[in-house]
Amino acid sequence: MSPQNRFTRWITTPVWVFILPSLVLLVLLGLPIFAVFWKSAGTDFFTYALAPTALSALRLSLLTSSLSTLLAVAAGMPLAYILARWKFHGKTALELLVDLPVVLPPSVAGLALLIAFGRQGVFGQWLVPLGISLPFTTAAVVMAQTFVAAPLFVRSAKGGFVEIDPQLEEAAYVEGANELQLFRFVMLPLAWRSLLAGTILTWTRALGEFGATILFAGNLIGKTQTMPLAIYLGLERSLGVALALSVMLVIVSVILLGVLRQLEKKVHNS
Amino acid sequence: MKHFALAPLLVTVLLAACGTAERPQPTPAPQARTLTVFAAASLTDAFTEIGRNFEAAHPGVTVSFNFAGSQTLRTQLEQGAVADVFASANQTEMDTLVKDTLVAANSAQVFLTNSLLVILPANNPANVQTLKDLSRPGLKLDLADTTVPAGKYARQILASLDKDPALGPNFSTQTLVNVVSNETDVRQVVAKVQLGEADAGIVYASDAVAVPELKTIEIPAADNVIAKYPISALSKAPQPDLAASFIAYVLSTDAQATLKKWGFTPIAP
The missing domain is CATH 3.40.190.10 (Periplasmic binding protein-like II)
Incomplete structure (x- = not known):
């Protein structure tokens, strides 16, 4: 296409039809983030950001979100593989179950976890004789995060496995590969991008989990008070603390997104 | 390009919809009015019942409640939330709102105590x-x-x-x-x-x-804390007259009896 043609197309296409609606969304997404940075710049940012409460929340958030992402990947990858490649009765119901937490309000998730795994919960009461009580523990934070975030990984990974050409699968079988070898040497390398995208989503979702955590795990500094909880309580102490913590969470999230996207790009290029 | 013709129309409709929301609401008929009450979480049951009684006594009035921790409500009000009445579980949040000029000085009155x-x-x-x-x-x-x-x-x-x-x-x-x-x-x-x-x-x-x-x-009375709950209309209440009659009702013998039923200590004898 010559520059002349490109110009003609630019002025004849009603580009604003694309640009204006996009701007509405971008303004809505961008301005609040900008405002948080703008407002916190004036306050004693480092005093708040380096406060023991803030650092302990950051440490706990990074630990728990990493653990729940690990759990989601370790258990979610085989599950996604089954859902993508195997045919069996009740598969639709299983897919529905896995998708459910994505649309469920976090408060429902938290209550459900408490009713199921609480000390007097439907299943949790069986753990008491073993000396296990889950609510108010860091393990409960990881469970809440995994509950709401793991489905994002399963969805993404399943999408990656489904896209793979079935002929490759057949070829691998003809070559004498078993299911595990097929997974390891064919599926995994080809679905890499989707798996990484799923990991990004899961990690950031786990990092931001609030509703299910406060219901199931409670709020105790150093044990169950993750960054979103510390922000919620910080808001009630002073806006400065909440803003500093929010800025930290935004920065940590951006770094996570950046690192993982970089990884994704490299894998794609190789 | 024909299918594009619908898009500007859609955008116009959307923008028109936004415009409507920004315009001030037409003056409602005196019958249909909403009173917005921000109340401490501990008041949930008692105020829900008091609100129903108030609605029954004032046909056409709907009482809309926002129950949350007093400090959350105070933050919401400071950030521009619109309400007619604020009932706090402590004096501190009310005092802060007086300092912010969101509540007129000396307008708050204690309407119950709670141990x-x-x-x-x-x-x-x-x-x-x-x-x-x-x-x-x-x-x-x-x-x-x-x-x-x-x-x-x-x-x-x-x-x-x-x-x-x-x-x-x-x-x-x-x-x-x-x-x-x-x-x-x-x-x-x-x-x-x-x-x-x-x-x-x-x-x-x-x-x-x-x-x-x-x-x-x-808990022994000597060690217990007697929490005093203040109530006040907000200075920018959209329904100041309704706010005043709601507060008067909360202080009435009738509502004080409801408060007592829900475990509060009424201030009226």
């Missing part, structure tokens, strides 16, 4: 019998956060109990070690104890009335 007590799950899993048991190692005690009035009062009470020779000077220190969670509002404490996840909690007497199956332990 605190210890609640236990119906089956009392930790076998708590006396206040002393709260300091037993390993007990799971749930409190409201220190930013919540009920949480602040609970800690004041524990500190005061240190003077009791039967409990010993380290009572509050040992008891606070047992705190498993600092909840964002007092109703969360009730929920966790009701579900049996926490062994004990310290909440308002009114909270215990709302959940009759809970076991309770009284």
Whole structure:
């Protein structure tokens, strides 16, 4: 296409039809983030950001979100593989179950976890004789995060496995590969991008989990008070603390997104 | 390009819709009015009933409640939330709003008092019998956060109990070690104890009335905190006359009886 043609197309296409609606969304997404940075710049940012409460929340958030992402990947990858490649009765119901937490309000998730795994919960009461009580523990934070975030990984990974050409699968079988070898040497390398995208989503979702955590795990500094909880309580102490913590969470999230996207790009290029 | 023709139309419709929302609402008929009341979480049951009675006495009026921790409500109001009436579980939040000029000076009046007590799950899993048991190692005690009035009062009470020779000077220190969670509002404490996840909690007497199956332990009057609840109209209330009549109703014998039924101490004799 010559520059002349490109110009003609630019002025004849009603580009604003694309640009204006996009701007509405971008303004809505961008301005609040900008405002948080703008407002916190004036306050004693480092005093708040380096406060023991803030650092302990950051440490706990990074630990728990990493653990729940690990759990989601370790258990979610085989599950996604089954859902993508195997045919069996009740598969639709299983897919529905896995998708459910994505649309469920976090408060429902938290209550459900408490009713199921609480000390007097439907299943949790069986753990008491073993000396296990889950609510108010860091393990409960990881469970809440995994509950709401793991489905994002399963969805993404399943999408990656489904896209793979079935002929490759057949070829691998003809070559004498078993299911595990097929997974390891064919599926995994080809679905890499989707798996990484799923990991990004899961990690950031786990990092931001609030509703299910406060219901199931409670709020105790150093044990169950993750960054979103510390922000919620910080808001009630002073806006400065909440803003500093929010800025930290935004920065940590951006770094996570950046690192993982970089990884994704490299894998794609190789 | 024909299919593009619809898009500008859609955008126009959307923009028109935005425009409508920004324009001031047409003056509603005097019959259909909404009174917005921001009230402390502990008032949930009592005010819901009072609101229903007020609606019955004022046909066409709908009372819309926002129940949350007093400090959350105060923050919402400071950030521009619109309300007619604010009922707080402590004086501090009301004073802050007076300082912010959101509430006129001297307009707030105390409409009830509330004391605190210890609640236990119906089956009392930790076998708590006396206040002393709260300091037993390993007990799971749930409190409201220190930013919540009920949480602040609970800690004041524990500190005061240190003077009791039967409990010993380290009572509050040992008891606070047992705190498993600092909840964002007092109703969360009730929920966790009701579900049996926490062994004990310290909440308002009114909270215990709302959940009759809970076991309770009284706190000696000398150590207890008497929380005073102030109520006031907001200076920018959209319905100032309705706000005034709602507050007058809350102070009436009728509403005070409702408050008493829900475990509060009425101020009217």
